[in-house]
Every structure is written in structure tokens, then in C-alpha cells.
Amino acid sequence: MTLKVGVIGTGMIGQDHIRRLTKVLSGVDVVAVNDIDVKRAASVAPGGAVVFETAGDLIRSETVEAVVICSWGPAHEAQLLDCIAAGKPVFCEKPLVTTAAAARRVIEAEVAFGRRLIQVGFMRRFDGDYRRLKAVIDSGSLGTPLTYRSVHRNASVPAGLYTSDMPLNDTLVHDADISRWLLSDEVKGVEVRLPRRSSRGGDLRDPTLVLLHLASGALVDVEISVNIAYGYDIRGEVSCENGVASLPERPSAVIRDQHGVRQRVPEDWRERFIDAYDQEFREWIAAAGQGTTTGPSTWDGYAATLVADAALRAAETGAFQPITMVAKPGLYDTAIAQAAE
Numbered sequence: 142m143t144l145k146v147g148v149i150g151t152g153m154i155g156q157d158h159i160r161r162l163t164k165v166l167s168g169v170d171v172v173a174v175n176d177i178d179v180k181r182a183a184s185v186a187p188g189g190a191v192v193f194e195t196a197g198d199l200i201r202s203e204t205v206e207a208v209v210i211c212s213w214g215p216a217h218e219a220q221l222l223d224c225i226a227a228g229k230p231v232f233c234e235k236p237l238v239t240t241a242a243a244a245r246r247v248i249e250a251e252v253a254f255g256r257r258l259i260q261v262g263f264m265r266r267f268d269g270d271y272r273r274l275k276a277v278i279d280s281g282s283l284g285t286p287l288t289y290r291s292v293h294r295n296a297s298v299p300a301g302l303y304t305s306d307m308p309l310n311d312t313l314v315h316d317a318d319i320s321r322w323l324l325s326d327e328v329k330g331v332e333v334r335l336p337r338r339s340s341r342g343g344d345l346r347d348p349t350l351v352l353l354h355l356a357s358g359a360l361v362d363v364e365i366s367v368n369i370a371y372g373y374d375i376r377g378e379v380s381c382e383n384g385v386a387s388l389p390e391r392p393s394a395v396i397r398d399q400h401g402v403r404q405r406v407p408e409d410w411r412e413r414f415i416d417a418y419d420q421e422f423r424e425w426i427a428a429a430g431q432g433t434t435t436g437p438s439t440w441d442g443y444a445a446t447l448v449a450d451a452a453l454r455a456a457e458t459g460a461f462q463p464i465t466m467v468a469k470p471g472l473y474d475t476a477i478a479q480a481a482e
């Protein structure tokens with residue numbers, strides 16, 4: 142059975158996902174594309190794919206069995222609600238949505254539908270290094286986790302398109318999600334500190350330091366730097382009662398020359414997480430073929446959105462911001478317990 146997919150948003154990651162869906166993975170076919178920039182959609186549409194003028198028409202099309210959303214965050218809510226109304230499984234790039242109120246509306250719609258339809262693009266959960274780190278934590282061999290350090294550095298971000306709220310509501314959401322998942326915990330409050338600005342980012346507030354307070358009492362410190370220049374550098378280290386476990390250095394040749402000893406740093410997220418994106422889609426295709434989804438859920442997207450909202454308030458006020466979640470619907474009971482493989 143080949144899953145017939147429509148892709149909405151054909152920018153950077155939309156094009157990368159079209160490449161993997163058409164050239165890397167099996168059991169899937171891209172039969173439709175849409176972008177508000179119709180010319181862009183047409184220029185990257187794979188052979189035979191229909192270019193739709195609107196996202197709604199693509200979602201409702203009878204030839205589309207499942208949807209991949211790669212538009213900008215603020216557009217996600219309406220597109221997700223249309224997918225739920227059409228009863229179609231959907232892979233939605235992070236962030237799920239950009240406000241807590243929007244996340245609650247999507248949860249209500251999915252719960253009313255009665256089956257999980259949405260998988261959120263938190264690809265770190267599918268990365269081998271993160272899965273091995275989680276396996277160590279879950280084994281209990283190092284004892285109780287006390288702190289986690291998450292370093293999230295982008296070489297650069299698109300000037301003009303990446304706005305001042307995005308370190309917290311577009312970038313931090315990955316660190317919020319992976320912290321909840323690794324430590325099987327929930328974020329209960331957020332602090333933000335803003336050191337002096339990097340001159341590389343113009344007016345952008347960068348870097349940003351975030352402290353996540355987890356329900357267990359564990360603390361997570363996050364460095365968000367989005368103009369670090371030297372590469373895409375993602376680090377993680379958990380400190381437990383009996384030892385420490387970290388993400389490894391990426392496999393790469395060790396070079397010795399007149400500049401010293403060095404290893405290549407990935408250029409961007411496409412390079413660093415190439416295998417993780419492939420795996421998240423393998424799992425999505427398998428579940429979507431059964432009319433449902435597994436993996437990071439709408440609930441996980443809601444939790445990350447709450448962290449982003451609280452972090453934006455914390456940056457504004459300089460004060461600790463508590464987080465309160467609505468009661469978790471039964472539909473999402475297994476979301477955090479999803480096992481590392």
C-alpha cells in the first residue's frame with residue numbers, strides 16, 4: 142500500500158521532506174503540494190503531483206490520504222483543524238501552533254474526533270544519540286536525574302523571517318520537548334535571562350538563557366544561540382545522582398593541520414538530524430497508513446507551546462513564570478511514556 146500524501150508549505154523544510162518522501166522512503170507518494178507562493182509550490186512539485194491553490198482544497202482532496210504541514214507556525218492551527226475535520230492523519234512541523242489557546246482548540250478538536258491524527262515534528266525523539274541517552278536515564282543505572290543541560294546553537298537564522306519572539310516560540314520548543322521526553326517529566330515554570338546581545342544578529346535578542354523547572358524538582362538549563370556562525374551545534378548532558386550521561390560528539394574525521402586538531406560541525410539541522418527526520422517519517426507513514434499517528438502528540442505540542450508562552454512572559458518581566466496545564470485527555474495517555482528504542 143502506498144500512502145498518498147499532500148505537502149503544505151514548500152520552503153526549506155518542505156522541500157527537504159519532499160526529497161525524503163520521494164527519493165529516500167518507500168510506501169509513500171507525494172501526490173499534491175500547496176504554498177501561498179504558488180510559483181514556489183509549482184517549481185518543487187514532484188512529477189505528477191497536483192499544485193493546489195489553497196491548503197484547504199489540498200486537505201479536502203479525495204486523492205490525498207494524509208497531510209504534511211511545513212508552513213509557518215502561525216498558519217498551522219487552521220490547517221490542523223481542517224485535517225481533523227477531514228479525518229486525515231497529519232504530520233505537522235513544530236511548533237504545533239504559536240499560542241496556548243490555539244493548542245487547546247486543536248486538542249479539543251482531536252479529542253472530539255476520538256482518535257490521534259496529529260504527529261508533531263519533534264525529530265530529536267527519533268535521533269539515535271538521544272534515544273541512547275534516554276535508554277541510559279530510563280535504565281536507572283545512574284540514579285535520579287537532577288539537572289539537564291541543553292545547548293541549542295544555530296549558525297544563523299533567516300534575517301527578516303526569524304523574528305524576536307522565535308528563539309523562544311520556534312527554537313526553544315525542541316529543548317522543552319526533549320527535556321520532558323528524556324526525563325519523563327513536565328515543565329512547571331520558566332525563568333529567562335538575557336545576556337548582552339551578539340552583534341551578529343542585529344536587533345535580535347540573542348543569545349538567551351532559559352531555566353526550566355520540572356515537576357520532579359529537576360532543573361534544565363538551555364542556551365539558545367541562533368547566530369553562532371561556526372555551525373549547528375546541539376549538545377545535551379544529564380547529571381544524575383551517580384553519574385553523568387551526554388550526547389556524543391558526532392562521528393567525523395579528526396583533522397590535524399597547522400590550525401590544530403578539529404572535527405567538522407554540522408552546517409544546519411538538515412545535516413545534523415538527517416537520519417532522525419527519515420525515521421520520524423518511517424514511523425509516521427506506518428501509523429498514517431492505519432489511519433492514526435504515534436510519536437510526539439498534540440499534547441506534546443501543547444506542552445511545548447506553554448513553555449514558549451511562559452518563556453516570552455519571563456523574558457518580558459524578568460520574573461519566574463509558572464505553567465499550569467489543562468487536565469490531560471485520555472487520548473494522550475501514552476505520549477510521554479513512549480519508549481526509547
Ligand SMILES: NC(=O)c1ccc[n+]([C@@H]2O[C@H](COP(=O)([O-])OP(=O)(O)OC[C@H]3O[C@@H](n4cnc5c(N)ncnc54)[C@H](O)[C@@H]3O)[C@@H](O)[C@H]2O)c1
Nearest residue numbers: 150151152153154155176177211212213214216234235236
Ligand atoms: N523540525 C525542524 O528541525 C525544523 C527545521 C526547519 C523548520 N521547521 C519548521 O517548519 C516550518 C517551516 O519552516 P521553513 O524553515 O521551511 O520556513 P520557510 O520560510 O523556508 O518555508 C515556509 C513555507 O511555508 C509557506 N507558507 C506560509 N504560510 C502558508 C500558508 N498559510 N499556506 C501555505 N503555505 C504557507 C511559505 O510561503 C514558505 O514557502 C516552521 O514551522 C519551522 O519551525 C522545523
Ligand SMILES: O[C@H]1[C@H](O)[C@@H](O)[C@H](O)[C@@H](O)[C@H]1O
Nearest residue numbers: 235295298311312315367410
Ligand atoms: O525551525 C528551525 C528548526 O526547528 C531547527 O531545528 C532549530 O534549530 C531552529 O532554531 C529553528 O528555527
